[in-house]
Amino acid sequence: MDTTETVATAIELTGRAPPDRAARRARSRGAAVAAALILGDALAALVTGGALALASASHPGPATLLAGPLSLPVFCVLPIFAALGLYAVYGPSPPERLRLRALGVAIYATACLLATGAAPAAPLLGQASLLGQAPLLGQIAAASLLLVLIGFYGEAAVRAVLIRRAAWGRRR
Secondary structure (H helix, E strand, O other): OHHHHHHHHHHHHHHOOOOOOHHHHHHHOOOOOOOHHHHHHHHHHHHHHHHHHHHHOOOOHHHHHHHOOOOHHHHHHHHHHHHHHOOOOOOOHHHHHHHHHHHHHHHHHHHHHHHHOOOOHHHHHHHHHHHHHHHHHHHHHHHHHHHHHHHHHHHHHHHHHHHHOOOOOOOO
């Protein structure tokens, strides 16, 4: 009995094809790659939130280190990155990933501005209120810069490890 007859017999008996070992391995590899990328971004968000908390408060507590001084926790950037497709196994190229990361951070920064009320309602009316919000705007700018830089280089390190372990794409 050859392989074709064995598969046909299994389909007749169970009503479905037997699980393909390569397909299972690809699914588990995809989950491992996504988990590694999410873990790298979570670490970058933790470092960013901790750096902002240490820079803005003289005695930061554990809650401040996790949330950061901004109105939205830095970890809110993770679902934005997921929606943009940064955690796909066969996702975009590295320059496209950097562009998507910067876009996700810009969305997060805009949400921080809207959540704190620092965004002016009209460009002419809001200039006086922007001067009073300079420390907050500086924190948002610093968080954005740190999220892009630490996240991108952290992802490059994670990608290098995954490539060495043959989990990222094909090894050539």
